[in-house]
Amino acid sequence: MNRRRNNTAVAKLQDALLRFYREQGRDLPWRRTRDPYAIWVSEVMLQQTRVETAVPRFAGFLRRFPSVRALASARERAVCEAWAGLGYYRRARNLYRAARLMVQELAGRMPGDEAALRRLPGIGAYTAAAVASIAFGERTAAVDGNVVRVLARVFALPGRASAPGLVRTVRAQAQLLVDCGQPGDVNQALMDVGATVCRREAPLCPSCPLGRWCRARREGNPTAYPGRKAKLARPILRIAFAWCQRGPALLLERRPLEGLWPGLWELPSASGPRAKHELGRRLGQAAGPRLARVAHELTHRHVVASVYRATTARRPGQKWWRDPLAAPLSSLARKAIVAVTGDSDR
DNA sequence: CAATCGTGGCT
DNA sequence: TAGCCAAGATT
Numbered sequence: 001m002n003r004r005r006n007n008t009a010v011a012k013l014q015d016a017l018l019r020f021y022r023e024q025g026r027d028l029p030w031r032r033t034r035d036p037y038a039i040w041v042s043e044v045m046l047q048q049t050r051v052e053t054a055v056p057r058f059a060g061f062l063r064r065f066p067s068v069r070a071l072a073s074a075r076e077r078a079v080c081e082a083w084a085g086l087g088y089y090r091r092a093r094n095l096y097r098a099a100r101l102m103v104q105e106l107a108g109r110m111p112g113d114e115a116a117l118r119r120l121p122g123i124g125a126y127t128a129a130a131v132a133s134i135a136f137g138e139r140t141a142a143v144d145g146n147v148v149r150v151l152a153r154v155f156a157l158p159g160r161a162s163a164p165g166l167v168r169t170v171r172a173q174a175q176l177l178v179d180c181g182q183p184g185d186v187n188q189a190l191m192d193v194g195a196t197v198c199r200r201e202a203p204l205c206p207s208c209p210l211g212r213w214c215r216a217r218r219e220g221n222p223t224a225y226p227g228r229k230a231k232l233a234r235p236i237l238r239i240a241f242a243w244c245q246r247g248p249a250l251l252l253e254r255r256p257l258e259g260l261w262p263g264l265w266e267l268p269s270a271s272g273p274r275a276k277h278e279l280g281r282r283l284g285q286a287a288g289p290r291l292a293r294v295a296h297e298l299t300h301r302h303v304v305a306s307v308y309r310a311t312t313a314r315r316p317g318q319k320w321w322r323d324p325l326a327a328p329l330s331s332l333a334r335k336a337i338v339a340v341t342g343d344s345d346r
Numbered sequence: 347c348a349a350t351c352g353t354g355g356c357t
Numbered sequence: 358t359a360g361c362c363a364a365g366a367t368t
Contacts, residue, residue, distance in 0.1 A: 043364070046364035046365090047363095047365045049352090049353080049354095049363070050353090050354075050364085051363095051364070052354090085354095086352080086353075087351075087352030088351055088365090088366090090351065090366080090367080091366085121366090121367090122367090124366045124367080126366090130364075144363095144365075145364070146364065147364090164347090188364095191364060195364080200362085201356095201357090
């Protein structure tokens, strides 16, 4: 057996990750440098920010502030201006503060290990590990949202993405994986897999370098990991709509200006557990047979609406519409009308 | 643990 | 379409 790389599951995962990174890793500007300062800047830019957003701003920022000293001798205002469009301006101010600390206490040099990096403003657990591993080859796991998702799936780990227990377990697993000759590449490989293959929605499992060992994939439910915040049970809102047709025209009613769907038009309606009964009372006649039933999701309610045939005269606030789908309808009313007519134009 | 901080893209 | 969320850190 090979002494350098024993034949464990960890070694297989490492090989798969490094191979993926070599062959399919993204070509990003900060991967073309070994300058710790540039790598630090890129990591801060990437905090809660999409790669596509950071890429076009990276070179410009470095051109303007090419080194720790250049950054430290700038004005804070200038740094924030160069940060424009990236958001979270506290990151720019912390970057600046950290650069000044490096000049004052470290002769303008970047701290060379994770622990020292971690003490600087704006450098948390993730960024410290990322810079230490990528720029200095330190064997430490950089656990970001991607890594949590990827390893939660590979090992079918329970818990929400923000749960400290899950993050701790992921970090322990990731730590085993980075314990090799190219820790920075393993960290970035995990992030690349997360960003391009093991996506939050619609993961591309057949193309995944870790697919052979992935428990979530074997279970057939990769998107179940990491767990999501339990959606609070949404109460059911029952609505009864009246379908009053006269020739080609349909009777619609405008909703009040406050509350749900303010000012929009819909079929004459009633709501509540006995919505149909209530609708009959409003119409002055019992509602007829059900023509359709549609479901609709709101943020805090699950709506079930039934459409009943009815005949009635126009009342205040109501209007006959020859082309009801042209009315400013609530999305639910539109859905209900389409369900009855089978017409999905417009 | 939860709120806050920004912007842009996606559904 | 309006809400959700992304290479997190800080309080």
